[in-house]
Amino acid sequence: MALSLELLSRLESIVGSAYISTDVEVLKAYGHDETEDYSFPPNVVVKPANAFEIAEILKAANDYKMPTTPIGGRTGLSGGALCIYEGIGLSTERLNQILEIDEQNLQVTVEPAVITQVLREAVAEKGLFYPVDPSSMGSCFIGGNIAENSGGARAVKYGVTKDYVLNLEVVLPNGEIIWTGANTLKNSTGYNLTQLMVGSEGTLGVITKIVLKLLPKNSHNVLMLVPFFKAEEACEAVSAIFRAGIVPSALEFMERDAIDWTLQFVEGINVQVPEKVQAHLLIEVDGNYPEILMLEAEKILSVVEHFEIDEVLFADTEDQKNALWKMRRSVAEAVKANSVYKEEDTVVPRYMLPELLTGIKKIGAKYGFQSVCYGHAGDGNLHVNIIKGDLTDEQWQIEVPKGIREIFELTVQLKGTLSGEHGIGFVQKNFMDIAFSKTHLELMERIKHVFDPNNILNPGKIFPDNL
Amino acid sequence: MALSLELLSRLESIVGSAYISTDVEVLKAYGHDETEDYSFPPNVVVKPANAFEIAEILKAANDYKMPTTPIGGRTGLSGGALCIYEGIGLSTERLNQILEIDEQNLQVTVEPAVITQVLREAVAEKGLFYPVDPSSMGSCFIGGNIAENSGGARAVKYGVTKDYVLNLEVVLPNGEIIWTGANTLKNSTGYNLTQLMVGSEGTLGVITKIVLKLLPKNSHNVLMLVPFFKAEEACEAVSAIFRAGIVPSALEFMERDAIDWTLQFVEGINVQVPEKVQAHLLIEVDGNYPEILMLEAEKILSVVEHFEIDEVLFADTEDQKNALWKMRRSVAEAVKANSVYKEEDTVVPRYMLPELLTGIKKIGAKYGFQSVCYGHAGDGNLHVNIIKGDLTDEQWQIEVPKGIREIFELTVQLKGTLSGEHGIGFVQKNFMDIAFSKTHLELMERIKHVFDPNNILNPGKIFPDNL
Known part of the structure; x- marks a missing residue:
């Protein structure tokens, strides 16, 4: 998909010439995250300064029916930020301010490109605690954590990202801006669009402000x-x-x-x-x-x-x-340095873990692959790294996916599901039929259509190709 | 709205003659909850035995475009279960079993008509803790707690109903049955329909099975x-x-x-x-x-x-x-016994409570009404009981609602919202414009339409009359 000069010029007039690029190296840099070795560069990268510029970009994208993919810290493990249909790569990196640490109400208001660890350290200085700690917290963005509903090691006691999100400012695909909820700990006021947005992987809107709940810090x-x-x-x-x-x-x-x-x-x-x-x-x-x-x-x-x-x-x-x-x-990182690999993010009720682990090893033996397993066992969340090692490309591309399908079938049989904290994104979408009926997937797709009738925002994610 | 004999006979063939009634006293009994003194009886009450019968009832309701209102413990405070357009009153009361207390995974699977206190006591016997404790827990149904996203006194430390719901079996308005998620503590697999269902006040589907997270019991x-x-x-x-x-x-x-x-x-x-x-x-x-x-x-x-x-x-x-x-x-109950009253369920960030309380008293003075306030202050959730006392009917029906509107405007200014735990239902729907833009309300309404294109399920709730 090529961008017209007309659209490029409109985008430039929105963000300014310093914040738009079609340089091949830049496109390449924004075209990958931490998902295997995929590379899907956009045609143009834009770096808006605020929600209003994002709104104008999305209006332009709608006018030109141009795929537009929100890009955060590029640390994702399911390819949620890959520009698989090229188009516009919308980097949130300039929205990187901690706007307010509210010590009276134990809340923090941040922009999406604040690095999770920076956020944690800033609130810790005030004696407050943001517990969510994905392994990538030194480089991932809080906005991406919300898009993927990230977890981490402390989720077992403190919960995942969704449990801390009180309210979100979101630019809808049509360019309108809403706050999804209120800055309150409890809320029974209409449908919970805040929680619908969390984990929606940038397909329903672009998150531009985030209000998070904090806890008093443990000593x-x-x-x-x-x-x-x-x-x-x-x-x-x-x-x-x-x-x-x-x-x-x-x-x-x-x-x-x-x-x-x-x-x-x-x-x-x-x-x-x-x-x-x-x-x-x-x-x-x-x-x-x-x-x-x-x-x-x-x-x-x-x-x-x-x-x-x-x-x-x-x-x-x-x-x-x-x-x-x-x-x-x-x-x-160590596993990645050792071999090409695929990482699955299985999750089951925690008592089912031994059965899951045994099953994974059996399936590996059947299809001839080695797996290295680790993860947040307290949550029943087991990361399964399937190692390419000496496998041929053919085995890797044909046999291994069959094995992965069997692993997910086992996971769902054990009342678990496909992803505990990495999201579905690009790499797991064709396994969604294992977890959901056609009715269920169509329901999700119609919700997507309500938000994004032209399917411009992060297309090709979550939903299986043959839905 | 009158029901045809044809539809009545179809409903009878679904639930059996022992579980359908058009007796005036029965209709009256099912036509109110704990919301002020409202009475909105349905034309017929049906008491299905399971999800399959509920599916058949909803298919029939769609065929006849007949308003159908799920009815639980009838303890609601926002009129969510009132049959305001008559039609079918669908009582879930026969789905009242605790299906499994899973001590290995700290989970419980229940049907919607289990009384919350019965659930709490059953899991407590196994050393487990379901913390959510609405004041009505001795008579409310857990299904209604989920429909309204109920809170209670312990929410300040342990969270509200939404924080314990892992997975829901739901009969969709078209009669299809889905599980919304998985029985896992973490889940980043597609849109979070579980959380969309929690707090949706019976407008998106009928909940028929519930998987809840439990905690170890404190001593x-x-x-x-x-x-x-x-x-x-x-x-x-x-x-x-x-x-x-x-x-x-x-x-x-x-x-x-x-x-x-x-x-x-x-x-x-x-x-x-x-x-x-x-x-x-x-x-x-x-x-x-x-x-x-x-x-x-x-x-x-x-x-x-x-x-x-x-x-x-x-x-x-x-x-x-x-x-x-x-x-x-x-x-x-004491306030109710003392006078006719209206109860508002305001919620703000907790530090804003003094300002809210002072504002409420000022507004009361301006419009000439007395209010009695109490509630879950740790959550910023203040129940405001406006007392009819000696007010004339005219003051009660014309002046008091103006004051309530001002109270909600103040609440939203303080970054709070209309309802912390009671829901919007029937009585608060015409205040929704204070908390949400037209864009936002239309987004919610289009989500409703995705689930329920004929608007048969609990119509006339949540959305303002003039949207």
Whole structure:
């Protein structure tokens, strides 16, 4: 799809010549995110300054029926920001201000291009806590977190992005601007368009302001690493911890390979993994009273001791804690550095994790692929990295997708679904029929049509090709 | 609107003759809820046994373009279940089973007509906790809680109904049956129809199965009653408590009149209210460690002591706690017993409460009405009971609504909205233009049209008459 000079000139008059580019290198840079090795550059990149400019861009896009894809931090893992039909790449990067930290109401109002960690640190300085911590928080945008309904390690206790979004300013595809809700903790006033927008992957509108709920900050935490001799037992321990009445602030699972690859990839993490160890749980409890946290840690110990485990490592210093978290957060990059891979974001009720893990390994054996699994086990959210390794291109493109389909079928049988926190975007859309009936998908598509009758905003995402 | 014999006979063949009625007394009984003194009986009441029968009823309603209103526990406060265009009253009362308490995954699957308190007690027996506790929990249905996105006293710490709904089985207006999501804590798979359904007041589908998240049960709590000499200072204390880093499990506000009327109405509550006291805060903290709760209670004391207060009452026994909660939960009934009234469900960011309260009293003075205010102050959710008292019918029907409009305008100016937990239903729909632009309302109406093109399901609710 080529852009007419007329449209280009209209876009330039909206954003100014400094904020529009058709340079090939720029287009290429904006044409990928962290999803495998995909590259889908737009025809033009625009960098509007505010909601009004975004409104004008979307009006122009409607006039020319031009595909327009919102682009955030480009850290997505489902290809939600890829310009698969070219067209306009709409980068939100200039909307990057923290507008107000409201200490009276425990709220923050931000623009979408604020980096999640920057937001977390800014509110922490005021003694406040924004708990959502995706592994990419050092570079992802909060707007993208809302588009994908991102989670992270602390979701197990504190919930995901959707649980913190109170109100959104959104530019609708027709260029009108609305606030979806109110700045209140409770709201029973009409349909919940705020929650409809969260996780809609930039297909229903462009988010330009965000009001988030904050919590008072906790002062203490205890972190421990528990090595298991059997990976399935690590999964079983997860629900046993909850049944003992503990709600940990993080409960992460890492398979042996994930740890080995990460220790090779990241320098300076002093963790020894004995040969018999097949998986780790990284477990954190947090709160304001250290003596209570020690009690809870002891309760957790008494639960995991019912399984075959090696010696538990308690992180005694901040440095040790940071090293363990660095290890956990580096797994995805380490796997990526090791081989071409596909990452699936399966999620099931947490007690189903052992069955899911066993099933994934069986399916891998059937189709001849290796998988490395890790993730937010406390939520039942298992990231499955399928490794290309020595597979031929043919096996990779034909056999592996059959295996992935079987993994998702298993996930849905276990009352889970396709994505816990990465979204469907481009790469998972043709598996949507596994989770939803045709009726259900058509209902979603008609909602999309209500917002975006010309299908200009982020087309080719979420919905399967043959709907 | 009269029903043809043909349609009646079709409905009878669906539910069986024991579960259909056109008896005038029955119609009258199903024609009201707890909203003021409204009465809108349907032409026929049907009591289907399951989702399949509901699907057949909705297909018939579509064939005959017959208004059909889902009816639950009839405890609603916004008239969401009133059959304002007559037609079919669809009572869910026979779908009243707790289907599964899943102790492994901390979930419960229920039918919509389970009474909320019955649900809470059933899971408590297994050591689990469903925190949402609307004042009507002894008689309201969980299905109605979902339709209205109900809150309650514990929402301040634990959130409202929407925060516990994982997945819903819904009969769509065309008779098709879907599950909206998955039984998982995280979900980034397509548009969030689960959350679109929560709070949609029975206008988008009939909920027939519900999967709720549960928590491990806390073992202890501390409850205190703090009497303030100035009502505004009680409101100010609310946000001061949060800023001190405490998240109470309940933080309720009651004006002097609310308490006086309640103590007259309910017998056997041993609370003395000195003359100078103008308002109370009822404050609870909960957790597993009594010594920590005492620390937190002391922190709260040190916050409230900065205001002009009388002696704080600590509830030492279960009986005292129950008495205080009974007092709080009886306020609405006590006000109702005292006078005809209208109840508004305003909600603002919590720090705006003093300004809201002052504004409401000013508006009352301007239009000559008395108001009694109480509610979930920790959430910024203030129930405003406007008392008819000695007002003439003309004042009641013409002047008072002008005042209510001003109250809602003030609420929205303070970044709040019309309803925190009661819904819009029938009685608040003509105030919706205060909170939403025409664009926004039309967007919601087009979503309604996607689900229900013939507008048969609960027509005349949420949307203003002149949209």
